[in-house]
Amino acid sequence: MAINVPTSLFTSLLLLFCSASSLRSSTLSKSDVDLIEFPLNLEYLEAEFFLWGALGHGLDTVAPNLTLGGPPPIGAQQAKLDQLVQDIITQFAFQEVGHLRAIKSTVKGFPRPLLDLSSKTFSKIMDSALNRTLEPPFDPYANGLNFLIASYLIPYVGVTGYVGANPLLKNVHAKRLVAGLLGVESAQDAVIRKLLYVPK
Template identity: 30%
Template sequence: MTQTDQIIEAFDARARRREERRGFFKNAMGMAAVTAAGAAAMSIAGEAAAQTAVTEVDVLNFALNLEYLEAQFYSYAAFGTGLPANLLTGGVGTQGTVVTGTGTGSARQVQFSDRGIAAYAREIAADEVAHVTFLRAAIRGTGTSDALIAAQPQIDISGAAGGAFAAAAASTSPALTGFDPYANDDSFLQAAFIFEDVGVTAYKGAAGALFNNKTYLEAAAGILAVEAYHAAIVRTALYARGVATPTITTAQNNVAATTAISNLRDSVDGGTDLDQGIAATTTNAGTTSNIVPLDSNGLAFSRTPAQVLNIVYLNPRSVTAGGFFPNGINNGNSGLRSSAAN
């Protein structure tokens, strides 16, 4: 069974329960459970730390791996080039290459038709490169050695057949056939949507592990805020363009595409509903858009590191590699390299 087949199998199994999960948030028991789930996700420093001795540096390196992925994608999309070599080295793990693909769909500068979207892409790319630089400096501390810094692992940002984006698109329902994240403004925004909400939930979920170090906690909170701004920009642009131009070159409506991507993320990260597209849901039925994904208490969702890896590995099972990280992430703590068994 291929990786795509595994994802589709998991998606089909959970799709039948999706409406039940939506309804879960509408009653008092659901509200209490959401609060408990959020508290559990914030307690990575408790249970996970007790089992695998997770350190603050481990958590920062986990975040750094995600920032490598985002920074490379946005840099190629905005400028046609990747990160400079001096931002890729480290003493933790094996430094990997960036899989850009060949031929049609290869990673490249997007030929934007909307000057506003092009400006967003350049701004977000600069922000993500700054995050990589900042996290590396935070982990290095006052010394000069990179021994504690996670090297960039192998990253797949190819839009070509056989690449991670193609696998993700094929696993949505309905499938985003012929999806090329570098083809145009809409495809770029849909690809960005895959990452941005995950980044927000990842930083929120990791906050508990940094609680005892105010410097690290403040840094993570600052990055969380930036990722939330990015997510809002992407979600707003997708919704506005989806309403104004329902049919795009990929033959997908932007609203429908984000719903499909959201459902895919939910299908691999566990049985609870932690994701929403940009269309109105049962938790915000009084509105017509859903720019800010919230639970029934008006709070952003949290994901554990393992749930985040389920998404970037594109696999609902407990694995240590796949998807956008073909060889897995680089982290000195083995407990922060495996996805969850869902």
């Protein structure tokens, strides 16, 4: 199965870094800073989940300076992915590292929070979503399909969060940064959907 990842994904990243650079010299209101800092929680989650799932290690190996001394995630592990899914999730992982850099080049940020990425946590989420206890328990690391299902919820939350934040931002450069983040999250969402729904 051949999947074409849109070049707009990479263009969005380039625009994102240009936006972040131009924003450093701008003055942001406290509300703009809060709206830009809040998504750091999700960006840390995405970066760690994708890095661990694809590569078997996280920010402490790839970009320890971005953690600001925050604790390592609990229960994260490398997933059993086929080559295609591993390649795509690796790209997503480094996009999320770029998101963290873009946000932290704009606002001060905060240390990585404690993240529970254990299969037990994802199992509880799936049981709650389906209103029944799955047997065997859902394990996002067991195979590529499970990892994609678990991954799907994360960019979707990012998309809705950035859509909600953008109209509330006052500074044009802050709006451009969030629009760039939104573009990449939307592209990730689309790629995951395609992988989930294209017949194998």
